[in-house]
Amino acid sequence: MGRMRGIHERPAGLTYQPDVVSSDEERSLLATVAALDFREIRMHGQTARRTVRSFGVDYDFGSFQLTEAEPMPVALQEVRRRCADLAGVAETSLVEALVTRYPPGSVIGWHRDAPVFGPTVVGLSLGSACVMRFQRGTAEKRRVYEVALEPRSAYVLSGAVRSSWQHSIPPVPELRYSVTFRQVRRGAGRGSGAEAGGVPNSGATGPG
Numbered sequence: 001m002g003r004m005r006g007i008h009e010r011p012a013g014l015t016y017q018p019d020v021v022s023s024d025e026e027r028s029l030l031a032t033v034a035a036l037d038f039r040e041i042r043m044h045g046q047t048a049r050r051t052v053r054s055f056g057v058d059y060d061f062g063s064f065q066l067t068e069a070e071p072m073p074v075a076l077q078e079v080r081r082r083c084a085d086l087a088g089v090a091e092t093s094l095v096e097a098l099v100t101r102y103p104p105g106s107v108i109g110w111h112r113d114a115p116v117f118g119p120t121v122v123g124l125s126l127g128s129a130c131v132m133r134f135q136r137g138t139a140e141k142r143r144v145y146e147v148a149l150e151p152r153s154a155y156v157l158s159g160a161v162r163s164s165w166q167h168s169i170p171p172v173p174e175l176r177y178s179v180t181f182r183q184v185r186r187g188a189g190r191g192s193g194a195e196a197g198g199v200p201n202s203g204a205t206g207p208g
């Protein structure tokens with residue numbers, strides 16, 4: 001891992017769990033996600049190299065609207081249960097599954113997940129390993145952390161790492177998929193657009 005500038009600090013609320021799915025399950029999940037029809041992400045007039053597909057609910061960063069999306073494929077519902085157990089939240093609270101496809105060399109820039117999503121985010125990694133970076137504060141107060149995300153592992157973002165830290169993923173070495181399970185905050189009704197979106201904080205790396 002490349003060195004990050006800043007004071008090394010493990011973010012509170014970050015959980016990392018290797019081997020949440022077996023190699024056989026990963027193979028089958030990879031077949032499921034590889035067959036999906038992925039959508040482009042356009043932000044700040046740029047098209048990201050990573051592509052996404054939402055299930056459950058869909059959040060439009062342009063209009064800040066939540067809309068109903070297709071139900072999760074059964075294969076994703078199975079892993080959702082495991083991710084919910086890991087996070088200690090009700091399975092049914094994880095209403096969104098966002099599948100992200102990262103071709104080799106693609107990234108996700110510095111951001112916090114939109115506040116419209118609930119306090120707990122769980123991410124499952126499939127395919128290539130990658131690094132996930134965390135930062136909060138600036139200049140001499142900057143705190144940094146990084147964790148290697150192995151395929152078949154999952155992470156939980158809750159508490160401070162969810163609310164106060166930003167995260168990013170530098171260029172992935174090989175094709176990677178993630179499945180991010182998220183809650184929707186009470187009061188943020190579908191299609192209500194009640195919440196401002198958590199657009200990337202003028203990211204150091206942009207949406208890539």
Ligand SMILES: O=C(O)CCC(=O)C(=O)O
Binds near residue numbers: 123167169
């Ligand atoms: O690919 C990942 O594990 C991270 C995805 C992410 O940070 C997001 O979609 O907000």
Ligand SMILES: [Fe+2]
Binds near residue numbers: 111113167
């Ligand atoms: Fe995120």
